[in-house]
Amino acid sequence: MLKKRKAILLALLLVLPALLIRGFTTVQPIFMTFYNSLFDLSLFKGGTGEFIGLQNYKDIFTDDKFITSTDFTVIFTVVSMIFHIVLGVGLALMLNMKFKGKKFLRVTVLIPWAMPMVVAGQAARWAFNDMYGLVNDLIRRVNPGFHFDWLIHNDSARLAVIAVDLWKDVPFFAILVLAALQFIPGDIYESAKIDGAGKVRAFFSITVPNISKTVITISIFFTMWRLTSFDVVYAMTSGGPGDSTTLLSYRIMIEAFTNLNLGYASAIGVVLFVVMLLFSGVNLFVIKRINARDGL
Template sequence: MTGRTLASSPARVAVRRPAGVVTRQRRETAVLVLPSVLLIVVLSVAPLLAGLALAFTDARLVHTPHYSFVGVENFTKLAANSMFWASFRIGMVWAVSVTLLQLVAAMGLALLLNADLRLRGLARVLALIPWAMPPVVVSIMWRMIYSPNAGPLNALLGSIGLPNDINWLGSFTTALPAVIAVGVWVGMPQTTVTLLAGLQQVPPDTYEAAAIDGAGAWRRFTAVTVPSLRPIITSITSLNFIWNFNSFSLVYVLTEGGPGGQTMLPMLFTYIEAFQNRNIGYAAAMGVVLVVVVVALLGLYLWSQLRAEDKP
């Protein structure tokens, strides 16, 4: 009897709280949450709704705008725009390639930085340098590296007897791979830091137990490291995919979408349509399509990852 009374007492205390206390707590919670909600509404929800509304108009970027409702005309026009869908395919190749290569390179670097090596602290600081540099500065630096005439990359190739006159950013065959390499270099530090934090949370006893059972280095990596980091890998991969697909400044400074549209990412195509061709309504329709497609792909990826984690 006493056990039941003690066990049930917390529930009775919670139920018997004065109504004034509950109301005050709710008000305090609302006051604390309200600034964040207002920022989200003003900076995210409102622009999204405004862009969605513009997608159904013939709005143009002029001094005295006059536009009218055109229904789904922009989307119909967009469906027949082969250049936009070509840029979308390029954007998918860019986003998937950069995201996967970032993950592989960052995993290797994180494992290295997690090892007990000399000057490990200095190496961790140096690994963050690409992340700390502004994208415009990174783009200018890599344009100098890729320069076909005086770039250090071609000079290095020439010193070992390889062709040294490659126009990395001006050739149809090398422009996109060269830009992807820059994207991997820029985004790798963020992924490295995230994976390194996860590695430091894996109990060392787990590796010791696996080693005692006869597991080699690769087996310990696949059986211990990867399962332990799976939630982190899922989250950072999702964020990197969104970030890479929506990237603009890096490619704009490097190639401006050239040569011949070989690096024309969807966001760059949308920017040109909005601010050079001044077709705001049409560009808004492109943005809506991109948001829907990216959210759908990301939802499918997250669903598959969560489903895999639920399996025994």
């Protein structure tokens, strides 16, 4: 018994440095964010650093820029995830087919995902330019008189940001789905074919049930990543035109480092933290239900 206690104590001492470092780099910043959100830390407006309670949180819900950022964050997340699922599953099914060059295609399809988002965003900024952009150049091959600057109009700029996000991350989503597809035994499809099931029936009766767990799980994680996206907007549109493409994470950066309103930025950070906490709870609940359904 004494040896067991000594072993446990030794184990705790060995992991204590890692726990302290983790606590300092994770718990302490979270605590300070909550703490700062309760104070007037607006340096440009002569913030006194006095305690103002929930005033920063009250200001959030009367701030048009915050509302605009929230609207686009919701649109960006929902639309992006719908197409992630549709295009990702479709691409995974294509990569799962038997054809020459399949391995080469699987490697090359990941190139967009491997590219840093800042690089992809900057390249997209040029690609959507009216005068020398790749997008308009391709359209002019069909319609020579076409002129449109995608990034100076609210709706088209939002569409462009979502399109770049899909181009960047759908391949990775597809590769994860592909891994699930390869665990489905081919004998099941052969049996279904003998029973007279067509490709559509086999897809909905065999493929979808077998990949649903994977798709749901990775969709939750991808949704959380969309909610905290920052780099695509930073590199591509800088939140413009106006604030139409500003995401919540980018709004936090603007308030903290451009407007130097640290208290208000912390309050927005806390709101986003609570949203992510709720999604984490949903994630754990869904995974638990799926495991219970599968008897795990």
